[in-house]
Amino acid sequence: MRVRFAPSPTGHLHIGGARTALFNWLLARRHGGTYILRIEDTDQERSRREYEVEILRSLRWMGLDWDEGPEVGGSSGPYRQMERLDHYGPYIERLLAEGKAYRCTCSAERVEEGRQQLVAQGLKPMYDRRCRDLALGPDCGEHVVRLRAPLEGTTDFSDHVRGLVQTANAELDDLVIRRSSGLPVYNFVVVIDDIEMGVSLVVRGEDHVNNTPKQVLIYQALGAPVPxxxxxxxxxxxxxxxxxxRHGATSVRSxxxxxxxxxxxxxxxxxxxxxxxxxxxxxxxxxxxAFALSGITKAxxxxxxxxxxxxxxTWMKRVDPADLAERARPFFVAAGAPPEALDERLVPAxxxxxxxxxxxxELAAAGRFYFLPDEALAWDEAAVAKHLVPAAVPLLEGLLGVLEGVSDWSVEALEEAVKAWVEAEGHKLGKIAQPVRVSLTGQATGPGLFEMLAAIGRPTALRRIAAGRDRARG
RNA sequence: GCUCCCAUCGUCUAGCGGUCCAGGACGUCGGCCUCUCACGCCGAAAACACGGGUUCGAUUCCCGUUGGGAGUACCA
Incomplete structure (x- = not known):
């Protein structure tokens, strides 16, 4: 099995394209096939090399590697269409020689006029085939080359998602395969590339179903097997x-x-x-x-x-904590944490x-209090007013005494020491937890008391609780 | 306009003639857990677009309507 993903480097990798890339990759990996990446950059107006770089970057970020394509090479390259231009001409000449394509000197304006007339009659806009039987030679002046499409019958293809798709040939235009500039057109180029690259299965978005019969016609004219x-x-x-x-982010990068x-x-x-x-x-x-084409939905x-x-x-809870911490690091920095503060406390935090x-x-926003300088903490004034009150002073004072006596700064040891004290003094954990939480974080919500104390580290914990006690004095 | 494609809870979906007074997940609502928030757990509300057929029997098959999507280029 040989499959391919063929993005146009005209923008970031779109999530729709990303899914197509994923489906193809999954199939190749599942069946031991070859995954080809091909860059369709024949749109000279919009294609930019930096977008290509960006797309490759996003694919790699998703974990999708390719067996053949830019930067890795392969036996059926090159993999950028602009570098393959010399491949297409011979096929067009052959179709011309065999009478399966013809030269057309109709101006774009005239063709467009004809289309408008058909639309006005409630018909499908098509070229009127004026040049179809003129047998124009290479010296006919400025011209395009069109495929001589069959007038009757149907062109069918079997789709793994939709089943048999039939199109009446009367619906199919004599499509242009070579522009007057000499450059071949997309629908033609894809077919040639897929033939030369030996692509056996084409998985792409539904926006291409209407292109498929046109492409099938080209395969047939060339006598090539249809994938x-x-x-x-x-x-x-x-x-x-x-x-x-307008719906929000649409690129993988975002x-x-x-x-x-x-x-x-x-x-x-x-x-x-x-x-x-x-x-x-x-x-x-x-x-x-698990992936299989049979599981793909139609709608x-x-x-x-x-x-x-x-x-x-779900995935943040599943990936390895050390790995998650590394991936979160730049987000903590972006949230204001000094890079040097992101020490061994990062993983527990x-x-x-x-x-x-x-x-x-959000992870960085929720955990940045661990690493921010004390004076940079964001204070929720309502939480301060509610919990850092005079009544909390003796509690914080007492807790400070207990914590100063804890040498093994672990969740277990902290919990044991604090609970013993709470019980001995007849306090309620609920009474002490919120003042401590506000002292450490500036907020009324946050991680559990003991895990938070352990993660923030002894010096910061003692310092902030003392500051909280002072603040509670009013 | 024309051609093609699609149609189950708000959303993603299971269902491939009877096992469906339609299952799972996200979201929503309620409860439990609990030092806060969250997680987790338990529970609830919530759908076969409509109309004809076919059949002993349709969510499942066929046709139509409606709705949605795509295409209709010398763009990809």
Missing amino acids: EFAHAPLILGPDGSRLSK YEEDGYLAEALVNYLCRLGWSHGDQEVFSLGELVQ GGRWDVDKLRWLNQ VLTVRERAWTLV
């Missing part, structure tokens, strides 16, 4: 319309920057439009084992950030806040 197809439904915005910027884990995005992307029984959480490895799916957020938290956050941004 298998699978068209996945599109990703829609929450309102059911085509996903666009989700990375917003603090989503690659594991969660991959998991969500795959489950949107595909299912495997009742299972919701999948690692990339599990997906390789388009709406993008649901809430579910993505849930999966992201992250462990205390990961179930209280849904993204790495």
Whole structure:
């Protein structure tokens, strides 16, 4: 099996494209096939090399590597269409020689006029085929080359998601395969590349179903075997319309920057439009084992950030804590934590806040108090007014005494010492916990008392509780 | 406009003629747990778009309506 992902470097990697890339990759890995990455950069107006770099970066971030393509090479390269331009001409000449294509000198304006007339008659806009039987030669002046499409019959293809898709040939235009500039056109180029690269299965978005019969016609004209197809439904915005910027972030990069884990995005992307029984959480490895075209849904799916957020938290709780801490590090810095403060306390600190956050941004916001300079803490005035009151002074004072006597600064030892004191003094843990929490964090909500004390470290804990006691005096 | 595709809880989905007064998940609501918040656990509300057929029997098959999506370029 040879599959490919063929993005245009005209922007960031879109989540729709990312899912297509994922589906192809999963299939290749599952069946021991080859995953090819091809850059479709023939749109000279919009293609930019920096976008290509960006797309490769996002693919790698998701954990999708490729067997053939830019930066890794392969036996059927080159893998950028602009570097393959000399491959296309001979096929066009052949079709011309065999009478399966013809030169057309009609101006774009005239063709457009004809289309408008047809639309006015309630018909499908098409070229009127004026040049089809003129047998124009190479010296006919400025011209395009069109495919001589059959006028009758149907062109069918079998789709792994949709079943048999039939199109009446009367619906198919004599499409341009070479522009007047000499550059071949997308629908033609894809077919040639897929033939030359030996692509056996084409998995792409539903927006290409209407292109498929046109491409099948080209395969047939060339006498090449037609690959298998699978068209996945599109990703829609929450309102059911085509996903666009106005719905929020649409690039893989922006989700990375917003603090989503690659594991969660991959998991969500795959489950949107595909299912495997009742299972919701999948690692990339599990997906390789479970993924199959037969599980792909036909209807388009709406993008649901809430579910993505849930999966992201799920994955923050699943990945290795040390790994999570490293991935969270830049987010802590962005949240104001001095880089040098992110010491060995980072892992335990992250462990205390990961179930209280849904993204790495929120994780850092929830845990930055551990590392911020005391004077930079964000104080919730209502919490201060409620908990750092004179009545709390003796409690904080007493607790300070207990903590000063604790040498083994572990969750267990701290809990044991504090609970013993609470019991002996007849206090209630609930009475002491909030003043301490506000002293340490500035906020009324946060991690559990003992895990927080342990993670913040002895010096900071004692210093902030003392400061809290002073503040409570009024 | 025309062509193609699609249609189960608010959302993602299971269901491939009777096992469905429709299952799971997110979200929502309630409860439990509890030093706060959160996590976790328990529970609740919530759907087969509509109309015709086919069949002993339709969520499941066929047709139509409605709704949504895609395409309709010398863009990809």
